[in-house]
């Protein structure tokens with residue numbers, strides 16, 4: 001079970017843990033904010049004092065200075081609070097993004113594969129920004145506005161309890177409505193985040209296959225499909241907006257209603273001489289001062305509620321199961337010297353009765369791919385894996401890299417079960433050139449040294465030469481420092497493939513896995529590459545998946561895989577004699593004009609083992625006599641000195 005190797009690590013509440021790490025700076029910011037609140041709460045009192053002094057003809061210098069001082073102190077604390085809270089917010093989002101990045105890069109591939117990449121991106125970029133706002137600005141605003149409101153309410157209660165009761169009844173009704181709206185807002189915000197994620201996900205799907213979209217004339221279809229998702233996000237966004245739009249005014253209506261009642265009742269009491277004008281003015285000033293924090297408080301509630309939806313989504317991302325139990329300590333890994341493997345010269349790789357099924361979808365539906373595979377790869381030399389498409393060849397490589405755990409049996413690396421070795425060690429010992437050669441945006445040099453960032457110039461030059469990339473690099477405008485685009489655009493498919501091969505050579509692995517590494521190479525480059533394989537396989541184990549049998553025709557060992565089972569193992573000649581499927585694969589390539597013969601043996605040898613007319617078994621072991629109805633092909637150079645080979649029917653030569 002793939003999950004069996006998954007660690008859990010930080011799961012739900014991961015964002016809360018990050019928040020705790022940064023709580024000191026947040027508390028400092030909130031304290032500064034509360035000092036600002038204290039300064040602003042004393043302002044109405046100072047205004048009352050000023051009015052009283054003016055009314056009694058006392059000197060106004062001190063009350064004015066006191067008031068101005070309070071304004072300045074309030075402004076100072078407010079701006080300090082803003083800076084400190086903003087800084088804490090940036091620290092929080094930085095830590096959350098670092099955590100998300102680490103968890104994503106170490107995620108278990110089965111779990112990762114179930115999530116659309118666009119949604120993952122939306123969560124990692126947009127949702128983390130919302131988390132920042134929720135956990136810094138909104139939270140600080142909630143505390144400081146809440147404190148201002150509470151302080152104001154207490155002081156107003158002290159000034160006049162009856163007027164305060166009237167105010168409270170108006171504000172209470174508005175608060176009940178606002179809280180109900182906030183709950184609805186949270187639901188709508190969560191839906192909107194999901195809808196935006198689905199939009200991003202689909203956009204990423206088409207952008208990553210834009211040439212296919214264009215070539216399939218699917219622009220209108222895709223525009224409609226993505227437009228529908230954008231429309232869904234728009235509708236839930238409008239709902240969020242509507243609840244937001246109601247939230248603040250509902251509180252405004254409450255405070256304005258309270259103000260109207262307070263002014264009416266208060267002035268009546270003043271007219272009757274039951275209340276002092278300065279007291280009423282102070283009370284009204286506090287009420288005015290309450291309006292803005294109350295509105296801010298409910299705005300912060302709205303923002304925080306939206307942020308909680310984002311926190312939930314980021315927590316889900318962080319909770320993705322991890323491979324190998326989470327971050328492994330990076331260890332320097334080198335190719336072992338001959339005989340350095342633990343034990344007595346164990347095979348570089350060994351499969352022992354390995355069974356494996358991929359899991360798909362939310363129900364973990366199983367696709368059984370390997371049904372008891374056993375074979376071993378010697379510590380030096382070339383082992384080829386051939387078989388029909390979908391036989392499970394690339395899956396073998398995925399298991400050697402321990403991207404997935406087996407369901408049964410064992411995969412051993414240098415005699416040790418891969419699941420017992422640290423992942424970092426496994427990946428250091430195994431070099432992997434994938435089927436779709438994974439070049440990246442960056443310079444050629446960065447691409448080359450990706451698996452071995454400390455590679456020296458000599459090593460780089462040697463790898464570039466070995467991979468047949470030297471003339472390509474020499475022709476680039478800035479040589480090794482030439483920038484490549486996404487997926488290595490700027491190089492041809494074959495050049496990208498050679499770049500990836502050079503990268504793996506630089507890694508100096510103990511086992512080199514090549515998945516269709518020559519599929520983009522012309523037959524000349526392929527012949528050169530076979531020489532490279534020869535050289536590399538003297539130093540380490542090379543396992544190559546090849547559809548072109550010519551690439552691996554002289555492999556020490558060829559494993560024939562069919563429908564997840566090893567059906568035969570042996571050298572080319574042996575397999576040609578005794579395995580029907582292998583014979584068919586080799587034969588069909590020949591007839592398809594894949595260059596098998598020319599690439600395998602060179603033009604001069606092609607004639608030898610491709611002669612029509614029933615010559616005895618030749619080097620390639622191809623059946624020499626054409627079967628009835630079969631058109632026998634002969635390889636010949638198109639023009640003298642030209643490197644491209646062409647297969648012609650034998651008869652065509654005579655016809656010329």
Ligand SMILES: Nc1ncnc2c1ncn2[C@@H]1O[C@H](COP(=O)(O)OP(=O)(O)OP(=O)(O)O)[C@@H](O)[C@H]1O
Nearest residue numbers: 358359360367369388389390391392393394395396
């Ligand atoms: N990530 C995956 N999730 C589910 N099924 C998968 C996954 N990868 C491959 N498969 C399935 O596993 C089977 C074997 O795939 P694999 O890529 O190993 O075959 P292959 O022999 O390398 O094929 P090809 O020669 O076409 O590259 C296929 O049926 C494929 O659909």
